[in-house]
Amino acid sequence: MSLLDHLNQDMKQAMRNREKQKLSVIRMVKASLQNEAIKLGKEELSEEEELTVLARELKQRKDSLREFEEAGREDLVENLRFEIDVLQVYMPKQLTTEELEEIVLETIKEVNATSKQEMGKVMGALMPKVKGKADGTEVKTLVQKHLS
Structure with missing residues (x-):
């Protein structure tokens, strides 16, 4: 199953379960993937290109998380941790x-x-x-x- 299919399936499930925050993260990832495809002038991204976009999104959130923790913004930290957890689901297994x-x-x-x-x-x-x-x-x- 491609990443886009997986995202669409999870998006439908999040809608059924009324998980607004998860739905928001999935939509954001889909938008990033679509924007990258448009930028590259392609109909569909390769698996490697999808992985690059996911990794970039995850890195942005991890960087923001560190900054918010240093600034003591616990309200934003919790939201980012949730987003990171959702994004981790779509990433390949990490090496030890x-x-x-x-x-x-x-x-x-x-x-x-x-x-x-x-x-x-x-x-x-x-x-x-x-x-x-x-x-x-x-x-x-x-x-x-x-x-x-």
């Missing part, structure tokens, strides 16, 4: 730290990187492998750790 570390070490060997100056080369080869399955910040931290 051990799995991610294994992929990082493998990629470092592949590109023969030995110093931090080659971090860009490693990240360029690594990110397509873990796209949507790991947080970019965590990936960067692990790469830095192993290149030092």
Whole structure:
């Protein structure tokens, strides 16, 4: 089942259950996907492009959540946590730290990187492998750790 089909199914269910907040999040994701398709001039997005849009939406919310927590805006924090939980449902299973570390070490060997100056080369080869399955910040931290 495609992501759009999954979203449509969940949207109908949210309408039936009168879950306004969940319905709002699903509609927002669908709009983002449609906007991206229009921007790229396509009828439908590929699975990878859909994943990119979802990851971007999730990252925006996580960044906002951190800022709202620092500002003490608990009213907005709860709403964002709910949105993040809804978005997580549509993301692929996240890699564990051990799995991610294994992929990082493998990629470092592949590109023969030995110093931090080659971090860009490693990240360029690594990110397509873990796209949507790991947080970019965590990936960067692990790469830095192993290149030092």
